[in-house]
Amino acid sequence: MFYYTDFENELVSLVGPGVKALDIELVEVRYIPGKGSGILRILIDKPGGVTLADCEEVSHTVSDALDVADPISGHYNLEVSSPGINRPLTKKDDFERFAGQKLYIETKMPIDGRRRFKGVLKGLSDSVVKIETEKAVIDIPVELISKARLDIL
Numbered sequence: 001m002f003y004y005t006d007f008e009n010e011l012v013s014l015v016g017p018g019v020k021a022l023d024i025e026l027v028e029v030r031y032i033p034g035k036g037s038g039i040l041r042i043l044i045d046k047p048g049g050v051t052l053a054d055c056e057e058v059s060h061t062v063s064d065a066l067d068v069a070d071p072i073s074g075h076y077n078l079e080v081s082s083p084g085i086n087r088p089l090t091k092k093d094d095f096e097r098f099a100g101q102k103l104y105i106e107t108k109m110p111i112d113g114r115r116r117f118k119g120v121l122k123g124l125s126d127s128v129v130k131i132e133t134e135k136a137v138i139d140i141p142v143e144l145i146s147k148a149r150l151d152i153l
Contacts, residue, residue: 004090007031007071011040014069018061019044024054027083028090037075040066043083050082089148095124103131104151107144118151 122130
């Protein structure tokens with residue numbers, strides 16, 4: 001997962017194996033700190049879609065792993081859900097898997113004077129995402145991506 005904070009990468013290392021053991025894909029892990037309590041948001045997916053039972057099972061698995069390691073100080077709410085139709089792309093493999101789909105990307109710094117791009121995902125080559133916009137094919141180095149998602153709606 002290439003645009004996470006170090007803490008989010010630590011959380012992925014803690015909860016990822018348990019989610020994978022359930023034959024469920026860990027799509028995204030986000031920790032949003034708050035004053036009284038934070039939010040740990042986990043998006044999951046599997047072929048055929050995610051059910052409420054899948055979310056419950058992942059929630060229990062993740063809770064158990066987090067209770068043992070205790071990486072989050074203070075109170076937090078755990079949210080487990082499907083990624084939805086505008087699924088985030090968080091792994092390099094996602095850029096191959098979803099080639100041909102509409103895509104939205106935000107970058108950390110401007111490329112050709114822009115930080116936001118919409119177009120059709122053409123794939124990934126040598127850690128560079130290719131996206132075809134209305135005007136041109138744009139090459140976006142993976143390390144410059146701050147946010148990427150399918151752009152179905």
